[in-house]
Amino acid sequence: MKTDLQDLVERFIGGDHLAFAELVRRYKKRIYSIAFRMLGNHLDADEVTQEAFVRIYTKREDIKSASFFSSLLLRIATNYAIDLIRKKQKRFVSIDGETGATEAVQLELSESQISPDRLLENAEVMDEIRRAIQKLPPRQRAAIVLHDVEGYTKTEVAAIMGCPQATVRSNLHIARSKLKKWLSKII
Amino acid sequence: MPYHHIRLFIDDYLAGTISETDKARFEEILAEDADSRQFVEEEKRLREVLTRDAYPDPGERYWDSLETSILERTGRIPSDKSPGKSATIETRETHAWRPLLALAASVVLFTASIAVTENVKPQLLYTDLATIQTITVTPDYRETLIHSVYGTVSAELDLLSAMVCSPPGVLTERLTSKIIDGRLE
Numbered sequence A: 001m002k003t004d005l006q007d008l009v010e011r012f013i014g015g016d017h018l019a020f021a022e023l024v025r026r027y028k029k030r031i032y033s034i035a036f037r038m039l040g041n042h043l044d045a046d047e048v049t050q051e052a053f054v055r056i057y058t059k060r061e062d063i064k065s066a067s068f069f070s071s072l073l074l075r076i077a078t079n080y081a082i083d084l085i086r087k088k089q090k091r092f093v094s095i096d097g098e099t100g101a102t103e104a105v106q107l108e109l110s111e112s113q114i115s116p117d118r119l120l121e122n123a124e125v126m127d128e129i130r131r132a133i134q135k136l137p138p139r140q141r142a143a144i145v146l147h148d149v150e151g152y153t154k155t156e157v158a159a160i161m162g163c164p165q166a167t168v169r170s171n172l173h174i175a176r177s178k179l180k181k182w183l184s185k186i187i
Numbered sequence B: 001m002p003y004h005h006i007r008l009f010i011d012d013y014l015a016g017t018i019s020e021t022d023k024a025r026f027e028e029i030l031a032e033d034a035d036s037r038q039f040v041e042e043e044k045r046l047r048e049v050l051t052r053d054a055y056p057d058p059g060e061r062y063w064d065s066l067e068t069s070i071l072e073r074t075g076r077i078p079s080d081k082s083p084g085k086s087a088t089i090e091t092r093e094t095h096a097w098r099p100l101l102a103l104a105a106s107v108v109l110f111t112a113s114i115a116v117t118e119n120v121k122p123q124l125l126y127t128d129l130a131t132i133q134t135i136t137v138t139p140d141y142r143e144t145l146i147h148s149v150y151g152t153v154s155a156e157l158d159l160l161s162a163m164v165c166s167p168p169g170v171l172t173e174r175l176t177s178k179i180i181d182g183r184l185e
Helices: A002-012 A017-039 A041-060 A066-096 A101-110 A114-119 A122-134 A138-149 A156-160 A163-182 B006-016 B019-034 B034-051 B060-073 B092-116 B122-134 B139-148 B157-163 B170-184
Strands: none
Touching: A002 A066, A017 A041, A017 A066, A017 A122, A017 A138, A017 B060, A041 A066, A041 B060, A066 A138, A066 A156, A122 A138, A122 A163, A122 B034, A138 A156, A138 A163, A138 B034, A156 A163, A156 B034, A163 B034, B006 B019, B006 B034, B006 B092
């Protein structure tokens, strides 16, 4: 028996405009959330979300099944976000030579001596956590956001990122080690 | 340094998806190894911190405008009839021709300014020629630009085109100055 999503995706592939509008309605917040966490600002998150939907619209004939739809949409969004991060990093490094972000995050955090529970309630500290995530290289960042923040399984993350599970595991391990170091005063 | 078994199964352990056999071994190691215990605590805490980081909700108005914007860009809604149109961010593929479009617009504006002004200042013309010389386009295209800009005012059009199509240099600049000064004075 067809699920509601299968039906929607099949109608979308067949050119049903209302089905596409419904898919946008259902997935927009999820895509925006991932994009925002990866890029850390509204403008870029908005751009990634729009691009992901526009691109999947143009690739709708490549969609083989309903389950492939969300995986493809997430893959498009993640890859676009990774490209955007790389472009921004190139511009940033070309101006400053190197980011020096790791030390900056550590320094700012080390100056704070509030208890961990209080820290979590503090918006500035949450901002620091976001910044720490954004200091990660693009693929490590994608793995952390998709797996640890958004709750996708390693199998799903591997499908979204188009790489083996072992690579996802390795990306997660390295990213977590860095985050633990940078956020040592909080965790 | 935590045991390999701990590092390998930490996700499954924290997610509660670890098998009974692996869980037994996992907890056995935890009971006897302080490094592994600390590692698991830190991993647990990191996940708690990361999952508590909610993204700021931009609000219903934004979600509606985002939806409208996507549907407009895919041609599902005519852009002039849609309500609450949000600022559309263009695709990056369009960026390649943007400089040329801007250049074409400059050429049109400059041509128009020449048409309405009899006394063009030599310096302005000279600056514009120098700018065109530096444009990275094919010689044919650069020549077309020259014809567009100076076609109506230059008596030495062929010579001027040839000069501008050649690489920028002292000789070219000197000749350009001479021609412009001679013609406009």
